[in-house]
Amino acid sequence: MTFINKRHLQKPNFLDSLINRLQEKLSSQFLRNLSWLGITEIVYRVLRLGLVVIIARFLTPYDYGLGAIVMTVREFTLTFTNVGIGAKIIQAEEKELEVLCNSAYWLNWMIFISLFFIQSVAAFPISWFYKNNQILLPIIVSGLVYLIWPVSAIQKTLIQRENRLKIIAVTDSLQNSFASIFSAILAVAGMGVWSFVLPAFLVAPLELIIYYYFHDWRSHSKFTTKHWGEIFSFGKNLLGVGLLKTLRNNLDYLIVGRFIGIKELGIYFFGFNAGLGISLSIINAVSSAILPHLCAARSDWFEFKKRYFTSLKTISYIIIPFVILQASLAPFYVPIVFGQKWVPAIPVLIMICLSAISRPFADAASQLLVAIGKPNLDLRWNIIFTGIFAAALLIGVHGQVFGVATSVLLVHLICLPIFTFWVTIFVFPRLGRC
Incomplete structure (x- = not known):
């Protein structure tokens, strides 16, 4: 009788199990979308790193400010x-999609044209607030891109609805x-502040060409306001959340620039971009990928739940090691790469x-609330969090830019995990195994 080692019998089973698990993970639409978004962001960030190095060496902290x-x-x-146009189209039933897209197309034009004129007018009191007329014309010119984006906005949203995020990522x-x-x-x-202003306008026609090529939707209707009320009703909470997030993302800039100085704002802005730039790209990729990923499984509660928790695991594997590595190496690469003045x-x-560690988990929780039709709860949380964040910044400003940065870190590491945990147990009160 031939002797058979039991260990040899176990190896194929283990390998088969490992291969099956890898195949299952790679077959995930969310992971594939996130991979495309992540890969293209990495390519961009490599180029962006070169840009930051060049700008850091050729521009002064005042220019940065x-x-x-x-x-x-x-x-x-x-x-x-962000009045809910994209989210509404993604969630819409197929039978109402064409009419909704036509209405949203004209709504986009009204919004972007209005915003261009509003920003142009607002440039005057803003320059007065900062006591600096050098920012007047750049603010106006930076709004010109709004007159290009509406042309292909619906095509982009439909591509996202169809889970073809590879196209958007590229x-x-x-x-x-x-x-x-x-x-x-x-x-x-030597163009100074114009280095931040002109590039967005110069490259804007590129997305128009690409999205027109990859999606055949075209508006064939006359101007209409149909569904505008429905879109605004759906999107009012999303708009509120967006405004509060934007306020939080820029409140530190406003406080540092107004109460500490433009040069100090330049130092802070550099630290923010060099420290959080790549992490924010990953976070934005997660936000773009997770909503359609969750919405596609709304009819199957078990699958919906599984997708959410798998997404959280994917986020933790990517963001935590990267952030810790980048932060620990900062004292070594900053003087070498960017120069001693930084x-x-x-x-x-x-x-x-x-502070980036907790951000993508909270963003995933926000998208979960949107997916189940509860954006109002996300809005309430953001109101509370923005109040806490503003109070922390006003305290931190007494410690100059380092005090502000410390406040940003503490608020994000304490508050965002609480929100993520609360949303998770609210939506899934019985946390069984997925």
Whole structure:
């Protein structure tokens, strides 16, 4: 009788199990979408790193401060585009999709044109607030891109609805890469704050061409306001959440620039971008991928639950090791890569970088509330969190830029895990195994 070692019998079973688990994970639509978004973001961030190095060497902290103000204004303005158009189209039934898209197309034009004029007018009191007329024209010019985006906005949303995020990821990567190259050229040419303003306008036509090519939807209706009320009703909570998030993301800039100084704002802005730039890309990729991923399984509660917890696990495997590694290496790579003049920004960079750990989990919880039709709860939480965040910043400002950065870290590491846990047990009160 031939002797058979039992260990040899166990190996194939173990290997088969491992292979099956890997195949199951790789077959996940969420993971594939997240992989495409992540890969293209990494490519972009490699180029972006080169841009930051160039800008850090050719621009002064004062230029950085002016750029921070212009970018903050534009980000605030763009928040008002989130009136629920994209989320409503993603959630819509197939039978109402065409009519909804036509109505949303005209609504997009009304919103973006209005925002261009509002931002142009707001540039005057903003320059007065910061006591600096150098930011007046850049703020106005940065709004010109709003007159291009509505052309292909519906096509982009439909591509997202169809879970073809590979197209969006590649498009974003191409745009960001070209924008980085233009920014570097302008910085070397001594264009100062214009290095932050002009690239977005120069590359905007690229997404119009790509989305028109990859989706055949076209508006064939005359101007209509049908479904506008329905869209606003659905999106009012999303808009509120977006405004509060944007306020939080920029409140530190407003406080540092107004109460500490433009140069100090430049140091803080550099630390924020160098420390949180890549992490925010991953967080944004998660936010873009998770809503359609969850909505596709709403009819199957077990699968819906499984997708959510699998997404959290994926986030933890990606974001936590990366953030810790980046923060720990900051004292070594900042003076070498960016130059000695940015050494004072290292503590700020580390604090802001570590604050990224809890952000994607809270974003996933927010998307979970949207997926089950409870964006109002997300809005209530964001009101509370914004109040806490503002109070912490006003306390931290007494410690200059490091005090502000420390406040950002503490608030995010304490409050966001509480919110994520609460949402999870609210939606899934009986946490069985998925």
